[in-house]
Amino acid sequence: MVMATKMEAIQAGRTSTKVMTMIQAINQGLRTMLEADETTILLGEDIGKNGGVFRATEGLQDDFGEERVVDTPLSESGIIGASVGLAVNGFKPVAEMQFMGFVYPAYDQIMTHVSRLRMKTMGRFSVPMVVRTPYGAGIRAPEIHSDSAEALFTHMPGIKVVCPSNPYDAKGLLIAAIEDPDPVIFMEPMRSYRATRGDVPEEKYTVEIGKGALLEEGTDLTVIAWGAMIPLAQKAAKAAAQLGIHCDVLDLRTLYPLDLDLIASSVQKTGRVVIVHEAQRTGGLGNDIISSINDTCFLHLRAPIGRVTGFDVPVPFFALEEHYLPTVKRITQQIESVYRF
Amino acid sequence: MEASFPMKQIMDEEGRLVDPSYQEQIDEKLVQQLHYHMLRIRTFDRKAISLQRQGRIGTYPPFEGQEACQVGSALALGEGDWVFPTYRDHGATLTFGADMVRMFLYWNGRQEGCVAPPGKHIFPAAVPIATQILHAVGASWAEKRKGTDRVAIAYFGDGATSEGDFHEGLNFASVFQTPTILFNQNNGYAISVPIERQMNSKTIAQKSVAYGMPGIRIDGNDCFAVYFETKRAVEAAREGNGPTLIEAVTWRTGAHTTADDPTKYRPSGKGKDIVDPLVRLERFMKNDGYWDEQAVKTLQDKLNDEVETAVKGMAEFPAPNPEDLFDHVFAVLPPQLQEQKEFYLEFLKG
Ligand SMILES: Cc1ncc(C[n+]2csc(CCOP(=O)(O)OP(=O)(O)O)c2C)c(N)n1
Numbered sequence: 001m002v003m004a005t006k007m008e009a010i011q012a013g014r015t016s017t018k019v020m021t022m023i024q025a026i027n028q029g030l031r032t033m034l035e036a037d038e039t040t041i042l043l044g045e046d047i048g049k050n051g052g053v054f055r056a057t058e059g060l061q062d063d064f065g066e067e068r069v070v071d072t073p074l075s076e077s078g079i080i081g082a083s084v085g086l087a088v089n090g091f092k093p094v095a096e097m098q099f100m101g102f103v104y105p106a107y108d109q110i111m112t113h114v115s116r117l118r119m120k121t122m123g124r125f126s127v128p129m130v131v132r133t134p135y136g137a138g139i140r141a142p143e144i145h146s147d148s149a150e151a152l153f154t155h156m157p158g159i160k161v162v163c164p165s166n167p168y169d170a171k172g173l174l175i176a177a178i179e180d181p182d183p184v185i186f187m188e189p190m191r192s193y194r195a196t197r198g199d200v201p202e203e204k205y206t207v208e209i210g211k212g213a214l215l216e217e218g219t220d221l222t223v224i225a226w227g228a229m230i231p232l233a234q235k236a237a238k239a240a241a242q243l244g245i246h247c248d249v250l251d252l253r254t255l256y257p258l259d260l261d262l263i264a265s266s267v268q269k270t271g272r273v274v275i276v277h278e279a280q281r282t283g284g285l286g287n288d289i290i291s292s293i294n295d296t297c298f299l300h301l302r303a304p305i306g307r308v309t310g311f312d313v314p315v316p317f318f319a320l321e322e323h324y325l326p327t328v329k330r331i332t333q334q335i336e337s338v339y340r341f
Numbered sequence: 342m343e344a345s346f347p348m349k350q351i352m353d354e355e356g357r358l359v360d361p362s363y364q365e366q367i368d369e370k371l372v373q374q375l376h377y378h379m380l381r382i383r384t385f386d387r388k389a390i391s392l393q394r395q396g397r398i399g400t401y402p403p404f405e406g407q408e409a410c411q412v413g414s415a416l417a418l419g420e421g422d423w424v425f426p427t428y429r430d431h432g433a434t435l436t437f438g439a440d441m442v443r444m445f446l447y448w449n450g451r452q453e454g455c456v457a458p459p460g461k462h463i464f465p466a467a468v469p470i471a472t473q474i475l476h477a478v479g480a481s482w483a484e485k486r487k488g489t490d491r492v493a494i495a496y497f498g499d500g501a502t503s504e505g506d507f508h509e510g511l512n513f514a515s516v517f518q519t520p521t522i523l524f525n526q527n528n529g530y531a532i533s534v535p536i537e538r539q540m541n542s543k544t545i546a547q548k549s550v551a552y553g554m555p556g557i558r559i560d561g562n563d564c565f566a567v568y569f570e571t572k573r574a575v576e577a578a579r580e581g582n583g584p585t586l587i588e589a590v591t592w593r594t595g596a597h598t599t600a601d602d603p604t605k606y607r608p609s610g611k612g613k614d615i616v617d618p619l620v621r622l623e624r625f626m627k628n629d630g631y632w633d634e635q636a637v638k639t640l641q642d643k644l645n646d647e648v649e650t651a652v653k654g655m656a657e658f659p660a661p662n663p664e665d666l667f668d669h670v671f672a673v674l675p676p677q678l679q680e681q682k683e684f685y686l687e688f689l690k691g
Contacts, residue, residue: 049606050533073503073539074470074531102469105504140399140450142428144468281681311681313670318399318450319661323685330688 017199025167029174044096076106100135101144115158134190161255163187165230172207189228212259218246221272236331264296271302303341351565354616356624382432406594409618413567423462423493425477442654471501474510494522500531520578528593533606549586561589562618
C-alpha cells in the first residue's frame with residue numbers, strides 16, 4: 001500500500017526539505033527538470049516575462065532564457081500542435097493552458113494527434129509531452145475559468161491524467177510526468193495553489209504515476225477523491241469520525257490509469273464507498289470508479305455507492321459556485337447515509 | 342505593408358483637426374455625445390476598480406485608455422444592430438444601451454449580468470478569446486438572409502488575432518460577404534505579451550488582404566477617426582458590400598485585470614507619452630469653443646449619481662437563487678436534472 005506522502009519522503013531518508021505551497025512546488029519541479037534535461041522546453045501564454053498568471057513559472061525565463069521558457073502567441077491549438085512537432089523531434093514540451101476552460105481550442109490536437117500518434121505509427125513516433133493546466137472552481141474567478149474537465153481526458157485513450165492534491169505530490173508527479181514517455185495532462189487545483197503547504201524535498205524525486213495514496217485509515221467506509229476535493233474529503237472524514245464512522249480517505253493522484261489495486265483493497269475492507277468530484281455527475285470519472293468497484297468488490301459491498309459531485313450544469317458564475325461545488329456538509333451527509341443504509 | 346496601412350487620424354493629440362474635410366460633420370451634438378459617453382464609461386470603469394478593491398465585485402478588467410474606441414464605434418451603430426463584445430468591451434455595450442446595474446452584476450459573478458435589455462442585440466461578453474468573431478459573422482449573415490440592412494460588430498483584441506477563430510471568422514465573413522464589422526482594439530498587449538511578440542506582421546489591418554476584404558488602421562484614441570471610420574464600414578455593410586476589418590490602435594492604461602501587475606512586464610516609461618483619449622477630446626472642445634466648465638462639472642455629478650445608483654441597484658438586487666443553477670440549462674428540465682435540483686433544494690432546507 002502506498003503511504004501518505006510525507007512518510008514516503010521520510011522513509012526515503014530525505015532530510016533536505018522545505019515547507020512550501022503547491023505553486024512553489026510546481027515551480028521547483030519545472031526548475032528541476034529544466035536543470036536536469038536540456039530538452040525540456042516550457043511553452044504557454046504569459047509564462048515567461050510575467051511568470052505565469054499564477055506565478056507557476058516565476059523566475060524561470062530569467063534563469064533558463066527565452067528559448068526554453070517561451071511566451072507563445074495566444075493560441076492553444078498552436079501551442080499543443082507545435083508541441084507535437086517538438087516532441088517527435090527530440091524535445092520535451094511542457095505546455096501550459098492558462099486555465100482548463102481554455103484547453104478546448106486545443107482539444108482537436110490532443111484528441112486526434114497527441115493521444116494516438118504512438119499507436120498509429122506503432123511506436124515510430126511518440127509524444128512525450130506534458131499539458132499543465134489549473135482547474136476547478138471556488139476562487140471567485142470569472143466565467144469559464146473554473147472548469148474541471150478531467151473526464152474529457154480520462155475518456156480519451158492514449159493519454160495519462162494526473163492531479164496532485166498537495167505540494168509534495170505536485171513536484172514528484174510533475175517530474176514523473178515530464179519523464180514519462182507518453183503524454184500527460186497535469187491538472188493543478190488552483191484552489192489549493194496557496195492554500196496547502198507541506199514539506200517538499202529540494203532534490204529531484206518522483207511520485208509514481210498510476211499510484212494513489214491512502215491519506216486516512218478507517219474501517220467503515222472509503223472516501224475517494226482527488227485534487228481540490230481532498231481537503232474537503234478529509235474534513236468530512238473527521239466529521240464522520242465524530243459520528244463513529246471511520247473512513248479510509250483515498251487520494252487517487254492519477255486519474256488515468258487508475259490505481260485499481262488501492263481502490264479494491266480499501267473497498268474490500270470497508271464495503272462502503274463515497275466518491276467525491278467537482279466535475280459534473282453524468283459522464284464523471286466517479287462512474288468509472290464505480291464500474292471498477294463493481295468488477296472487483298461486488299460481494300464485499302454493504303451499501304450502494306454514494307457520489308458527491310457537481311451537478312449536470314455548466315460550472316456557474318461565481319455567485320452560485322458554492323451551490324455547485326461539493327461541500328464538507330454534503331460529503332458528511334453522504335457518508336452518513338451510505339453508512340446507515 | 343505598413344505603408345499600405347497608414348494610421349488614419351482626424352484629430353491630433355493636441356485636439357486639432359488634421360483632416361479639415363470633417364469640419365462640417367463634427368457638430369455640437371456629436372461632440373457632446375462622444376464626450377458624454379466617454380466620461381460616463383470612465384466613471385463606471387473607475388468605480389468598478391474601486392469596488393473590486395473593496396471586495397464588492399470580483400476580478401475586473403478595466404478599459405481605461407480605450408474609451409474612444411468603444412464609444413466611437415458603438416455610436417456608429419444603429420438601433421437594431423448586433424454587438425459581440427469581449428470582457429473588456431462593456432464601455433461599448435453600455436454606450437449601446439446595456440443596463441448598468443446588470444453590468445455590475447456581471448462583474449459580481451451573477452449570470453443575470455448577461456441578460457440584455459429586451460430587444461437589444463447585445464451578446465454576453467466572450468471570455469474565450471476570439472470565439473465571438475464567428476458569432477458576429479453568423480448573426481449578420483442571418484440578417485443578410487432575412488433581407489434587413491442590419492449589421493453586426495465583433496470586438497476583439499490584438500492577442501485574439503492569434504487564435505484560429507479569428508482567421509476562420511474573417512474567412513467566413515469574406516466568403517459569404519456578411520455585413521460584419523471586425524473591430525480590433527490593438528491596445529499593445531495581450532496580458533503580458535506585447536504585439537511584436539504576438540505577431541510578425543507590422544499591422545493587424547494588413548491581415549485583411551489575405552481574406553480579400555477592406556482593412557483600415559486608425560488612431561483608436563481619436564474618437565472622431567473611430568466614429569467616422571466605423572460608420573463608413575457600417576454603411577458599406579448595410580449596402581451589401583460585406584465585411585471590413587478595422588484596427589484601432591490604442592493603449593490599455595491600467596492592468597489587464599485587477600489580478601494583474603503590469604510592472605512585471607511593461608517597461609515603466611512605456612505609454613506615458615500617449616495622450617488619454619478623453620483628454621484629447623477635451624482639448625478639442627476647449628480649442629473649438631465646446632467647453633463649458635460648469636456644464637462639465639454638472640455632467641460629472643450627474644454621472645457619479647448614475648453610477649452610485651447602479652451600485653445600489655447591484656447591492657439591492659435579489660440574492661442569487663440556487664434554482665437558477667438548473668432552470669436555464671434547457672428549455673425543459675430533463676428528469677435527470679430535475680432530480681438533481683430536487684435533491685439540492687431538499688438539502689438546502691435541512
Ligand atoms: C481561449 C483563451 N485562452 C486564454 C485566455 C486567457 N486570457 C484572457 S485575456 C487574454 C489576453 C487577451 O489579449 P487581447 O486579445 O489582446 O485582448 P485584451 O485583453 O488586451 O483586451 C488571455 C490570454 C482566454 N480568455 N481564452
